[in-house]
Amino acid sequence: MTRKFALMTCFIFGLVMFVQYFSNHPTAKLLNQSILEYWQIIFAFTLIVGIAGFIMNSVRELREGESKIYKLASLGGLILMPLLAMIWGIKADTPFTWIFENVQVPLQATVFSLLAFFVASASFRGFRARSIPAGILLASAIIILISRSSIPGFQFDFLTDFANWLRSNPAMAARRGILIGIGLGSVTTSLRVILGIERTWLGGK
Amino acid sequence: MKNLLPRHYVFLGLFVLTALVMSLNIKLDVEVSENTKRLYGFIDSLPENSYLIVSFDHEASSIPEIKPIATALLKHAFSKGHKLIGLSLFSEGTLIGYRLMSEIGREYDRKYGQDYVYLGFKPQYIAAILSMGESIPKTFPKDYLGNKYSDIPILSGIENYDDVSAVLSIADGSLTTHWIEYAGMRYNIAVVAGVAAAMVTTYDPYLEAGQMHSMIGGLRGAAEYEKMLGYDGGGARAMLAQTTAHLYVILMIIIGNVIYFRNRKKGIS
Numbered sequence: 001m002t003r004k005f006a007l008m009t010c011f012i013f014g015l016v017m018f019v020q021y022f023s024n025h026p027t028a029k030l031l032n033q034s035i036l037e038y039w040q041i042i043f044a045f046t047l048i049v050g051i052a053g054f055i056m057n058s059v060r061e062l063r064e065g066e067s068k069i070y071k072l073a074s075l076g077g078l079i080l081m082p083l084l085a086m087i088w089g090i091k092a093d094t095p096f097t098w099i100f101e102n103v104q105v106p107l108q109a110t111v112f113s114l115l116a117f118f119v120a121s122a123s124f125r126g127f128r129a130r131s132i133p134a135g136i137l138l139a140s141a142i143i144i145l146i147s148r149s150s151i152p153g154f155q156f157d158f159l160t161d162f163a164n165w166l167r168s169n170p171a172m173a174a175r176r177g178i179l180i181g182i183g184l185g186s187v188t189t190s191l192r193v194i195l196g197i198e199r200t201w202l203g204g205k
Numbered sequence: 206m207k208n209l210l211p212r213h214y215v216f217l218g219l220f221v222l223t224a225l226v227m228s229l230n231i232k233l234d235v236e237v238s239e240n241t242k243r244l245y246g247f248i249d250s251l252p253e254n255s256y257l258i259v260s261f262d263h264e265a266s267s268i269p270e271i272k273p274i275a276t277a278l279l280k281h282a283f284s285k286g287h288k289l290i291g292l293s294l295f296s297e298g299t300l301i302g303y304r305l306m307s308e309i310g311r312e313y314d315r316k317y318g319q320d321y322v323y324l325g326f327k328p329q330y331i332a333a334i335l336s337m338g339e340s341i342p343k344t345f346p347k348d349y350l351g352n353k354y355s356d357i358p359i360l361s362g363i364e365n366y367d368d369v370s371a372v373l374s375i376a377d378g379s380l381t382t383h384w385i386e387y388a389g390m391r392y393n394i395a396v397v398a399g400v401a402a403a404m405v406t407t408y409d410p411y412l413e414a415g416q417m418h419s420m421i422g423g424l425r426g427a428a429e430y431e432k433m434l435g436y437d438g439g440g441a442r443a444m445l446a447q448t449t450a451h452l453y454v455i456l457m458i459i460i461g462n463v464i465y466f467r468n469r470k471k472g473i474s
Contacts, residue, residue: 021391029339032335032339033336033339033340033343036332036335036336036339037332037336037343039329039331039332040327040328040329040332040333040336043328043329043332044328047328090300091349091350092300092303092304092307097300100265100300101300104265104297105265105268105301108264108265108266108268108297109265109266109267109268109269111266112266112267112269113269116219116450117215117216117219117220119454120215120216120218120219120450120453120454120457121212121215121216121457123454123457123458123461124211124212124215124457124458124460124461125211125212125461126461127458127461127462128461128462128465129462129465130465138458138462141458142455142458145451145454145455146451146455148402148423148425148447148451149447149448149451149452150233150234150235150425150428150444150448151233151448151452152231152232152233152234160236167405167406167409168409168413171406171409172406172409172410172413175406175407175409175410176410179410
């Protein structure tokens with residue numbers, strides 16, 4: 001009975017949202033607005049589920065003695081930040097924003113910056129012209145890198161034009177193929193879910 | 206030093222070279238691309254007092270790349286006298302966006318509530334974008350500072366996308382796609398963007414198809430925009446580090462391949 005109710009709800013809401021997209025009737029607009037508001041409310045609850053899952057996993061790993069210091073730091077942050085937000089708020093010049101700007105932002109920017117080092121290392125150790133396709137990929141990468149640089153005294157107009165051609169033709173063709181595939185896949189999956197053919201979201205039965 | 210592996214020398218080389226180049230006062234000249242000219246032309250051609258939604262759709266990690274882009278675009282929009290409605294669909298971008306808008310607004314003597322406003326963060330970006338198409342006041346009943354929507358002078362008469370000239374998405378990921386697909390396609394609003402370099406090819410098909418009006422990408426895009434605005438900012442300076450890193454990576458690829466082919470010739474795998 002519960003499964004039938006879930007399937008019916010999914011079918012009705014799927015159909016209603018599909019139909020209202022093509023309607024400018026005030027009732028359709030009101031319905032759309034209400035459903036969008038509920039969507040955001042439901043999303044807030046999924047955050048609670050995520051937080052609960054994170055706490056349970058971290059506590060379990062702490063008990064098992066895995067990466068203790070990291071788990072303690074992440075749990076500490078999870079408790080501290082909402083506490084600061086509840087006491088002093090999240091507006092500018094509060095302890096919450098101070099920690100965000102002086103701890104979280106530099107930490108995240110540092111981790112992101114490390115990518116440059118890993119890319120340099122990977123280019124030295126792994127980027128080899130082992131075959132003709134690999135050689136073409138390597139040459140393309142070098143052309144793109146030069147075209148996105150600016151070296152005093154050197155003009156690379158022909159390389160920039162060639163890099164733009166690479167972007168507008170082979171890269172674009174591949175990207176469009178992927179996008180069309182994603183689009184068709186989304187439509188197919190949506191129809192399967194709305195019509196009740198695809199039921200894995202109910203627990204895989 | 207004994208325990209250092211080849212990759213550690215590669216790391217060290219990049220660090221030393223970039224630090225050295227950054228300490229020299231070299232000024233790079235960038236050629237302005239058509240994309241940058243198109244975005245500049247778009248913001249420039251809007252009549253004074255046009256409304257622009259500026260969405261800070263990025264995380265804190267991409268600040269070094271996103272800040273020069275956002276700064277250049279905000280400077281241009283403020284200097285042209287446009288009315289800016291700021292918001293964020295990523296929680297981490299919320300405060301960063303507010304700080305940037307306030308800082309640059311002050312620079313151009315713009316007043317909060319009259320010339321610009323910051324609506325803050327809304328979770329679930331697709332729902333938020335669609336919801337704003339129906340009603341912005343219902344999506345954001347209060348601004349970031351807690352003022353009621355109806356009490357903010359700049360927002361009087363702003364009901365949905367029909368009352369706004371364009372959406373400017375400043376993103377480090379794929380969130381601009383949702384602005385294009387849901388706000389652009391469904392509600393017919395122009396979408397322009399300033400995105401991280403890694404995302405440029407993701408948006409190329411939308412740009413070519415005309416679904417996105419124009420965009421600038423990465424530090425190069427920021428440097429080009431700064432050149433058009435006539436100032437040297439974070440983009441121009443960071444281009445120095447980026448160019449150095451690019452040339453270093455090319456050098457590493459060449460050295461790596463020379464070693465590879467030499468070893469292959471000798472029969473070493």
